[in-house]
Amino acid sequence: MAKNQSIKKTLLRSAYSSLVLLLVVLSLSSAYASPISYFKEDGRTNWQYIANFSSGVLIILLSCTAISLFFSSRKTKKANRALREIREALEQRVQERTATLAESNQRLLDEVEKHKKTSERLLASETYIKNILASMPSMLVGLNSHMQITQWNVCAEEITGISADKVLGKDLWDAYPAVTLSRQQIEEVINEQKPATIKHNQRGQYYFDITIYPLKDHSEAGVVILIDNVTQRSIAENKLIQRDKMSSMGELAASMAHDIDTPLQAIFKDLQSIQKAINPSDPALAADLNDAIDKANQASQIIRNLLEFAHSNDRKKRPENLTELIDHTLELAGNAFSDPSGLHFKDIVIEREYQADLPAIPCYKTELQQVFLSLFRHACHALASSDRNDTPTIKIKLLTCYDSLWLKIQHNGLGLTGKEQHEIFEPFFHDRINPKSTEAENRLSFSQFIIVEHHQGHIFVTSDVDVGTTFHIEFQLPQK
Incomplete structure (x- = not known):
């Protein structure tokens, strides 16, 4: 379209130039005669002359037009060549840009896919950790450096009767005043960056092991409090200890009773022999002997009770x-x-x-x-x-x-x-x-x-x- 418009402009310029040339010729001819007289001879119109003149003028115009078209064609070819080069350069740049965009899009798609997989793994890990926390039989509480609750697992909800959504973000002692820990104990763990274990119990009712872990390699300091209910384990351990104690006491009582009974029976017999051999007319001596025999009988009774205690030490409840x-x-x-x-x-x-x-x-x-x-x-x-x-x-x-x-x-x-x-x-x-x-x-x-x-x-x-x-x-x- 641009090429056709350029040719039309060239033809118009050629025709305009020919017309100007013709007018110049006619104006020069008018110096000697009028235009009408120029085409007449002996008072008559010279058609042959007019035809020759017109043909000459037309030839001149066509020659000028041809020359103009030749130069215009060269100029057009040169312009077209330049346009082709520009187009090829543009196409090359478009191809390069398209390739760059395709590569960038591929990298973006790869990054999106990696991010998607990472998000899925993070979600799976978060779900897994939540399931672990929810399944833990221990009470787990997370605190930041401001003593605000960041974690409150299912066991903590069951033990305290307080749901997580009511305590998260709140101060531990405001949310759960019954907690047996102090701020000073938690601050010491944060400052020293060493775990601390605290045993808390109400004899005969419950036993708890409380462990405070400091958070490490974290942007914000904090602790994790793990509270284990070891009531059943402690009761079982205490029962074993007391069973051993009772068994040892029974063995000790039996051993002591046998060891004491032998010399005591000998003393008792000696006292009875002396009582039979002394003079009954001495009342003071007789009273002392009777008192000694009574004390020996009491000691024998104590030994019998010890033996009874040792022999009856079984582990079965009876009415x-x-x-x-x-x-x-x-x-x-x-x-x-x-x-x-x-x-x-x-x-x-x-x-x-x-x-x-x-x-x-x-x-x-x-x-x-x-x-x-x-x-x-x-x-x-x-x-x-x-x-x-x-x-x-x-x-x-x-x-x-x-x-x-x-x-x-x-x-x-x-x-x-x-x-x-x-x-x-x-x-x-x-x-x-x-x-x-x-x-x-x-x-x-x-x-x-x-x-x-x-x-x-x-x-x-x-x-x-x-x-x-x-x-x-x-x-x-x-x-x-």
């Missing part, structure tokens, strides 16, 4: 009548317990108040006997420590209430302070500064363990320093 068990334990205590101040357990007034027709309860007989002995020994020392003039008295009550059997052992000796009531069920340890407050008879941790862990009961104490102390023990009655 027992608590009234008979308590009376038998009182007999043992009367033969065994005395205080350095001179108070003997057999000198203490025992008041019994047993409900009629009490049901038997399944129990470990020797273990309960050990608990009762510990309580009576504690009462004996408390009564000996009292400076009141009241008659030393122990009151024992047995009664049923709903689906429980209650045992109350009360004495009017020196009562327990608030601190002593708090520590009495804690394990015994030796305190050089104040040894009296940590004497074995003032600690009943093993007794509490037997009642709570082995018999699923409860034991607690109420006391007043000026009035006395009462131990309360609850046993669950068997379901009918």
Whole structure:
């Protein structure tokens, strides 16, 4: 289209030039004659001359046109050649650009595919981690450096009763005030970048191992708190330990009884022989011998009780009548317990108040006997420590209430302070500064363990320093 327009413009320019040339010729001819006279001869029109003139002019015009067309054609070819070169260059650039775009598009598609696969792997990993956290039997809590909750798994929801959407982003102590950790403990872990383990328990109810892990290689400091409920494991371990203790105690009691009984029986026979050989007219000597024989009989009774304790140490619960068990334990205590101040357990007034027709309860007989002995020994020392003039008295009550059997052992000796009531069920340890407050008879941790862990009961104490102390023990009655 552009080429045709260029040719038309060239032809118009040629025709215009020829016309101008003709006008120039005619104007030159007018210098000698008028145009009309130029084509006449003898007063007549010279057609031949006109024809020749017109042919000449036409030839001139055609020659000029041909020349113009020749130069125009050359110019057009040159322009077309330049256009072809430009087009080829443009096509080359388009091809190169297209190839570059195709390569870029391919790289983009590859990156998109990689990103897609990476996203899928991240999603799968996130889902996998969420499933792990949800399936964990331990309570897991994540905290950032501001003590705000970032993780709260399903176990944490079940234990606390609080859903994750209500605690995420909140301060731990605002969201769950019952937590036993302190800010200082968590801050120490963050600052030191070392894990810390804390054991928390409520004796007889639950045991928890709390581990605090610091986050490492993270843009923001924080911790992960893992709380394991090890109640069943701890109970099983404690049972094994106590079983070993009871077995060892039985072996020790049997060994001691046999070792003591042999020389004691020899002493007893010697005393009887001396009693027969002495002069009956000496009443003082006879009284001393009778007293020695009575003491030997008491020692023999203690040995028989030790042997009975050792031989009855089995691991099967059997129904027992608590009234008979308590009376038998009182007999043992009367033969065994005395205080350095001179108070003997057999000198203490025992008041019994047993409900009629009490049901038997399944129990470990020797273990309960050990608990009762510990309580009576504690009462004996408390009564000996009292400076009141009241008659030393122990009151024992047995009664049923709903689906429980209650045992109350009360004495009017020196009562327990608030601190002593708090520590009495804690394990015994030796305190050089104040040894009296940590004497074995003032600690009943093993007794509490037997009642709570082995018999699923409860034991607690109420006391007043000026009035006395009462131990309360609850046993669950068997379901009918």
